[in-house]
Amino acid sequence: MIISYNELHNRNLHISGLLNEEKVDIEDKKVDIESGKVDIQDKKVDIESVLTEKVSNFSVKTTTHIRSLFEKFGFDEIFGRSAVMELLDLKGSGASKLLSNLVQAEIIEPVSGHGKGKYKFRK
Template sequence: MNEKNELHNRNLHISGLLNEEKVDIENKKVDIQDEKVNIENILSEKSSDFSIKTTVHIHRLFDRFGFDEVFGRSAVMELIEMKSSGASKLIYNLVQADIIEPVSGYGKGKYKFKK
Protein backbone atom coordinates (compact mmCIF):
# COMPACT_ATOMS: atom_id res chain seq x y z
CA MET A 1 0.00 0.00 0.00
CA ASN A 2 3.07 2.20 -0.10
CA GLU A 3 2.52 3.46 3.43
CA LYS A 4 5.64 4.55 5.25
CA ASN A 5 4.75 4.09 8.90
CA GLU A 6 7.59 4.10 11.40
CA LEU A 7 7.08 1.41 14.00
CA HIS A 8 9.20 2.50 16.95
CA ASN A 9 8.83 0.90 20.34
CA ARG A 10 8.28 4.30 21.97
CA ASN A 11 5.20 4.87 19.81
CA LEU A 12 3.69 1.43 20.34
CA HIS A 13 3.46 1.42 24.15
CA ILE A 14 0.03 0.98 25.65
CA SER A 15 -0.42 2.61 29.01
CA GLY A 16 -2.16 0.98 31.95
CA LEU A 17 -4.91 3.62 31.86
CA LEU A 18 -7.01 1.40 29.62
CA ASN A 19 -7.26 -1.33 32.28
CA GLU A 20 -8.97 0.87 34.89
CA GLU A 21 -12.49 0.46 33.56
CA LYS A 22 -14.00 -3.00 33.21
CA VAL A 23 -16.37 -3.56 30.33
CA ASP A 24 -19.27 -5.97 30.66
CA ILE A 25 -19.62 -7.50 27.22
CA GLU A 26 -21.77 -10.44 28.20
CA ASN A 27 -24.95 -8.38 28.53
CA LYS A 28 -24.34 -6.12 25.55
CA LYS A 29 -24.65 -6.94 21.90
CA VAL A 30 -21.91 -5.56 19.76
CA ASP A 31 -23.07 -3.71 16.68
CA ILE A 32 -20.86 -4.86 13.87
CA GLN A 33 -21.00 -3.17 10.48
CA ASP A 34 -23.04 -4.72 7.74
CA GLU A 35 -21.25 -7.25 5.63
CA LYS A 36 -18.57 -5.60 3.54
CA VAL A 37 -19.37 -5.34 -0.12
CA ASN A 38 -17.09 -7.39 -2.29
CA ILE A 39 -16.47 -5.35 -5.43
CA GLU A 40 -15.02 -8.48 -7.06
CA ASN A 41 -18.48 -10.08 -7.04
CA ILE A 42 -19.97 -7.00 -8.66
CA LEU A 43 -17.28 -6.94 -11.33
CA SER A 44 -17.71 -10.63 -12.09
CA GLU A 45 -21.50 -10.25 -12.32
CA LYS A 46 -21.08 -7.52 -14.91
CA SER A 47 -18.88 -9.91 -16.93
CA SER A 48 -16.53 -7.20 -18.11
CA ASP A 49 -13.02 -8.12 -19.10
CA PHE A 50 -11.09 -5.27 -17.54
CA SER A 51 -7.32 -5.26 -17.36
CA ILE A 52 -5.66 -5.65 -13.98
CA LYS A 53 -4.74 -1.96 -13.99
CA THR A 54 -8.35 -0.93 -14.65
CA THR A 55 -9.57 -3.30 -11.94
CA VAL A 56 -7.17 -1.65 -9.47
CA HIS A 57 -8.54 1.76 -10.49
CA ILE A 58 -12.10 0.53 -9.93
CA HIS A 59 -11.16 -0.74 -6.47
CA ARG A 60 -9.59 2.60 -5.55
CA LEU A 61 -12.68 4.46 -6.74
CA PHE A 62 -15.01 2.14 -4.86
CA ASP A 63 -12.93 2.32 -1.66
CA ARG A 64 -13.07 6.11 -1.80
CA PHE A 65 -16.68 6.68 -2.92
CA GLY A 66 -18.62 3.47 -2.22
CA PHE A 67 -22.25 3.27 -3.26
CA ASP A 68 -23.41 6.52 -1.69
CA GLU A 69 -20.99 9.25 -2.76
CA VAL A 70 -21.21 11.02 -6.08
CA PHE A 71 -18.07 11.70 -8.10
CA GLY A 72 -17.07 13.26 -11.39
CA ARG A 73 -14.17 13.26 -13.79
CA SER A 74 -12.09 15.68 -11.74
CA ALA A 75 -12.36 13.45 -8.65
CA VAL A 76 -11.25 10.46 -10.73
CA MET A 77 -8.34 12.47 -12.13
CA GLU A 78 -7.20 13.48 -8.66
CA LEU A 79 -7.64 10.08 -7.00
CA ILE A 80 -6.07 7.96 -9.72
CA GLU A 81 -3.64 10.66 -10.88
CA MET A 82 -4.50 10.48 -14.56
CA LYS A 83 -5.24 13.05 -17.22
CA SER A 84 -8.75 14.11 -18.21
CA SER A 85 -8.91 11.97 -21.34
CA GLY A 86 -7.96 8.83 -19.40
CA ALA A 87 -10.46 9.61 -16.66
CA SER A 88 -13.20 10.21 -19.23
CA LYS A 89 -12.42 6.92 -20.95
CA LEU A 90 -12.48 5.05 -17.63
CA ILE A 91 -15.83 6.58 -16.70
CA TYR A 92 -17.23 5.78 -20.15
CA ASN A 93 -16.12 2.14 -19.84
CA LEU A 94 -17.64 1.83 -16.37
CA VAL A 95 -20.95 3.26 -17.56
CA GLN A 96 -20.96 0.89 -20.55
CA ALA A 97 -20.22 -2.06 -18.24
CA ASP A 98 -23.16 -0.99 -16.04
CA ILE A 99 -20.93 -0.54 -12.97
CA ILE A 100 -21.61 3.16 -12.43
CA GLU A 101 -24.59 5.27 -13.39
CA PRO A 102 -25.11 8.96 -14.11
CA VAL A 103 -26.73 10.92 -11.29
CA SER A 104 -29.02 13.87 -11.75
CA GLY A 105 -29.28 16.81 -9.40
CA TYR A 106 -25.54 17.25 -8.87
CA GLY A 107 -24.69 18.84 -12.20
CA LYS A 108 -23.59 17.35 -15.46
CA GLY A 109 -21.06 14.52 -15.44
CA LYS A 110 -21.66 13.11 -11.96
CA TYR A 111 -21.78 9.38 -11.30
CA LYS A 112 -22.12 6.83 -8.53
CA PHE A 113 -21.67 3.06 -8.23
CA LYS A 114 -24.74 0.95 -8.94
CA LYS A 115 -25.95 -1.39 -6.20
Protein backbone atom coordinates (compact mmCIF):
# COMPACT_ATOMS: atom_id res chain seq x y z
CA MET A 1 0.00 0.00 0.00
CA ILE A 2 1.36 3.37 -1.02
CA ILE A 3 0.25 6.46 0.91
CA SER A 4 0.83 9.85 -0.57
CA TYR A 5 0.73 13.06 1.39
CA ASN A 6 -0.18 16.45 0.02
CA GLU A 7 1.52 19.24 1.86
CA LEU A 8 -0.46 22.43 2.35
CA HIS A 9 1.38 25.70 1.85
CA ASN A 10 0.08 29.21 2.33
CA ARG A 11 1.25 30.14 -1.14
CA ASN A 12 -1.17 27.58 -2.56
CA LEU A 13 -4.11 28.79 -0.47
CA HIS A 14 -4.33 32.43 -1.53
CA ILE A 15 -7.74 33.66 -2.54
CA SER A 16 -8.08 35.78 -5.62
CA GLY A 17 -9.02 39.44 -5.20
CA LEU A 18 -12.69 38.79 -5.86
CA LEU A 19 -13.74 39.82 -2.36
CA ASN A 20 -15.73 42.99 -1.89
CA GLU A 21 -13.43 45.64 -0.45
CA GLU A 22 -16.30 48.02 0.34
CA LYS A 23 -16.69 48.71 4.06
CA VAL A 24 -20.05 49.06 5.74
CA ASP A 25 -20.56 52.31 7.65
CA ILE A 26 -22.17 51.38 10.95
CA GLU A 27 -21.85 54.74 12.66
CA ASP A 28 -24.53 56.62 10.70
CA LYS A 29 -27.46 55.51 12.81
CA LYS A 30 -27.69 55.41 16.58
CA VAL A 31 -30.53 53.72 18.35
CA ASP A 32 -32.32 55.81 20.98
CA ILE A 33 -32.81 53.45 23.90
CA GLU A 34 -33.91 56.14 26.33
CA SER A 35 -37.28 56.87 24.69
CA GLY A 36 -38.50 53.29 24.97
CA LYS A 37 -38.27 52.95 28.73
CA VAL A 38 -40.59 50.31 30.16
CA ASP A 39 -42.16 50.60 33.59
CA ILE A 40 -41.74 47.17 35.14
CA GLN A 41 -43.26 48.19 38.46
CA ASP A 42 -46.81 47.87 37.11
CA LYS A 43 -46.43 44.16 36.43
CA LYS A 44 -44.77 43.29 39.73
CA VAL A 45 -46.83 40.77 41.67
CA ASP A 46 -46.58 40.48 45.42
CA ILE A 47 -45.85 36.86 46.29
CA GLU A 48 -47.41 37.37 49.72
CA SER A 49 -50.84 38.15 48.26
CA VAL A 50 -50.68 35.16 45.92
CA LEU A 51 -49.59 32.65 48.54
CA THR A 52 -51.34 33.92 51.68
CA GLU A 53 -54.02 31.24 51.84
CA LYS A 54 -51.84 28.50 50.36
CA VAL A 55 -48.83 28.66 52.71
CA SER A 56 -50.78 28.63 55.97
CA ASN A 57 -50.18 24.88 56.34
CA PHE A 58 -46.41 25.16 55.77
CA SER A 59 -43.72 25.68 58.37
CA VAL A 60 -41.76 28.91 58.60
CA LYS A 61 -38.76 27.21 57.01
CA THR A 62 -40.79 25.97 54.06
CA THR A 63 -42.39 29.39 53.62
CA THR A 64 -38.90 30.92 53.56
CA HIS A 65 -37.88 28.38 50.91
CA ILE A 66 -40.95 29.29 48.82
CA ARG A 67 -40.07 33.00 49.01
CA SER A 68 -36.45 32.29 48.03
CA LEU A 69 -37.58 30.24 45.04
CA PHE A 70 -40.02 32.94 43.94
CA GLU A 71 -37.42 35.71 44.26
CA LYS A 72 -35.07 33.71 42.04
CA PHE A 73 -37.51 32.36 39.45
CA GLY A 74 -40.72 34.44 39.62
CA PHE A 75 -43.70 33.43 37.52
CA ASP A 76 -41.88 33.11 34.19
CA GLU A 77 -38.73 31.08 34.91
CA ILE A 78 -38.76 27.30 34.74
CA PHE A 79 -36.81 25.33 37.33
CA GLY A 80 -36.16 21.76 38.38
CA ARG A 81 -34.93 19.76 41.33
CA SER A 82 -31.24 20.50 40.78
CA ALA A 83 -31.89 24.27 40.79
CA VAL A 84 -33.86 23.93 44.04
CA MET A 85 -31.04 21.86 45.56
CA GLU A 86 -28.45 24.46 44.63
CA LEU A 87 -30.46 27.53 45.64
CA LEU A 88 -31.75 26.22 48.97
CA ASP A 89 -28.78 23.99 49.81
CA LEU A 90 -30.97 20.90 50.05
CA LYS A 91 -30.20 17.28 49.25
CA GLY A 92 -32.07 15.52 46.44
CA SER A 93 -34.72 13.90 48.61
CA GLY A 94 -35.49 17.16 50.44
CA ALA A 95 -35.79 19.10 47.19
CA SER A 96 -38.07 16.41 45.71
CA LYS A 97 -40.31 16.44 48.79
CA LEU A 98 -40.53 20.25 48.73
CA LEU A 99 -41.46 20.25 45.03
CA SER A 100 -44.05 17.53 45.60
CA ASN A 101 -45.63 19.51 48.46
CA LEU A 102 -45.70 22.69 46.36
CA VAL A 103 -47.39 20.88 43.47
CA GLN A 104 -50.01 19.41 45.83
CA ALA A 105 -50.66 22.87 47.31
CA GLU A 106 -51.04 24.22 43.77
CA ILE A 107 -48.25 26.77 44.28
CA ILE A 108 -46.18 25.42 41.38
CA GLU A 109 -47.19 23.40 38.35
CA PRO A 110 -45.35 20.93 36.14
CA VAL A 111 -44.24 22.28 32.76
CA SER A 112 -44.17 20.10 29.67
CA GLY A 113 -41.77 20.47 26.79
CA HIS A 114 -38.70 21.25 28.89
CA GLY A 115 -37.82 17.77 30.09
CA LYS A 116 -39.09 15.74 32.98
CA GLY A 117 -39.36 17.35 36.38
CA LYS A 118 -39.58 21.01 35.40
CA TYR A 119 -41.87 23.45 37.21
CA LYS A 120 -42.96 27.07 37.36
CA PHE A 121 -45.01 29.14 39.80
CA ARG A 122 -48.75 29.31 39.19
CA LYS A 123 -50.26 32.73 38.64
